[in-house]
Amino acid sequence: MSAGTDTIEVHITDVSAAADDTRVFWLARTDGTALPTYAPGSHIDVRLPIGLVRQYSLCGADASAPVYRIAVKREPASRGGSAWLHSAAQVGTRLRIGTPRNAFSLSDTADQHLLIAGGIGVTPILSMAYALAASRRRYTLAYFARSDASVVFRTEFGRSPLADEAHIHVGLSPTATRGRIAGLLSAALPNTHLYVCGPPAFMEMTVSLARNMLGEQFVHQESFDPVVRVAGDEHEFSVRLKGRSDAIPVPAGKTVLASLREAGFDLPSSCEVGVCGTCMMRVVAGEPDHRDTYLTDDERAAGTCFLPCVSRSNSSVLVLDELA
Numbered sequence: 001m002s003a004g005t006d007t008i009e010v011h012i013t014d015v016s017a018a019a020d021d022t023r024v025f026w027l028a029r030t031d032g033t034a035l036p037t038y039a040p041g042s043h044i045d046v047r048l049p050i051g052l053v054r055q056y057s058l059c060g061a062d063a064s065a066p067v068y069r070i071a072v073k074r075e076p077a078s079r080g081g082s083a084w085l086h087s088a089a090q091v092g093t094r095l096r097i098g099t100p101r102n103a104f105s106l107s108d109t110a111d112q113h114l115l116i117a118g119g120i121g122v123t124p125i126l127s128m129a130y131a132l133a134a135s136r137r138r139y140t141l142a143y144f145a146r147s148d149a150s151v152v153f154r155t156e157f158g159r160s161p162l163a164d165e166a167h168i169h170v171g172l173s174p175t176a177t178r179g180r181i182a183g184l185l186s187a188a189l190p191n192t193h194l195y196v197c198g199p200p201a202f203m204e205m206t207v208s209l210a211r212n213m214l215g216e217q218f219v220h221q222e223s224f225d226p227v228v229r230v231a232g233d234e235h236e237f238s239v240r241l242k243g244r245s246d247a248i249p250v251p252a253g254k255t256v257l258a259s260l261r262e263a264g265f266d267l268p269s270s271c272e273v274g275v276c277g278t279c280m281m282r283v284v285a286g287e288p289d290h291r292d293t294y295l296t297d298d299e300r301a302a303g304t305c306f307l308p309c310v311s312r313s314n315s316s317v318l319v320l321d322e323l324a
């Protein structure tokens with residue numbers, strides 16, 4: 001299996017503060033040519049010189065612009081990525097990025113789009129709002145932030161073309177937030193699609209309300225937060241690749257991805273925390289124990305996809321295959 005790691009060399013052309021804990025970076029190709037266009041909601045891998053790969057949503061106003069814009073919130077529990085981008089990255093810094101990928105697409109058939117963002121989850125939502133406004137499709141955007149100082153891109157939300165449909169809610173309690181979102185959902189027209197990105201608890205609440213009020217097929221979500229793993233809940237099992245007879249042991253504390261690589265298989269990966277989908281494989285036999293935040297509930301229930309960077313097995317043997 002090839003790694004699928006096409007990368008592009010870029011440099012930072014501008015850096016600015018977008019909120020008290022968020023920096024915005026503009027990236028351009030070092031050879032001066034245009035970066036690929038992207039669909040609203042897309043993200044890129046950013047490969048940092050300190051050896052980490054992080055995913056950031058593209059949040060420019062124009063997806064066909066030759067440069068990219070990303071916004072990076074400094075996470076207090078940063079494992080190094082956002083801390084490095086806040087402390088060391090500056091104009092001129094060179095980075096390698098992946099080509100845009102999109103698992104958070106706008107529906108082509110919706111009659112209305114309801115965009116809901118919590119905190120830095122506003123970044124993919126922003127590019128969606130610009131695209132909807134440009135194509136004059138019907139949408140409403142609700143952006144929930146914990147404080148005035150943490151509102152990202154406030155100026156843009158306050159002016160054309162977003163001002164009429166974008167509503168910023170600051171400092172609401174969880175109960176008030178839930179009530180506001182339930183109100184938006186109950187006022188939604190038939191065939192409204194909901195898109196949500198934000199912190200895990202915020203997304204969980206919104207998705208569960210929306211599934212009940214709109215239906216599963218109308219709900220789209222994007223998460224960059226890794227799953228929380230519970231220590232001591234892992235047991236050993238084996239994996240086999242389709243067409244091979246050798247079973248590869250996966251001990252507690254080691255991932256399927258690491259075990260397969262150690263056995264000599266060249267498998268792609270990016271986030272390695274179950275949020276990007278890069279490492280996805282097909283389940284041929286066995287019962288997966290999904291621990292990612294990438295697959296939808298329907299995909300989990302179908303039991304045919306598997307993310308070996310975090311997920312494990314409920315059966316003693318799991319048979320996997322590469323995606324075609």
Ligand code: FES
Nearest residue numbers: 270272277279309
């Ligand atoms: S590498 Fe990102 S989900 Fe596995």
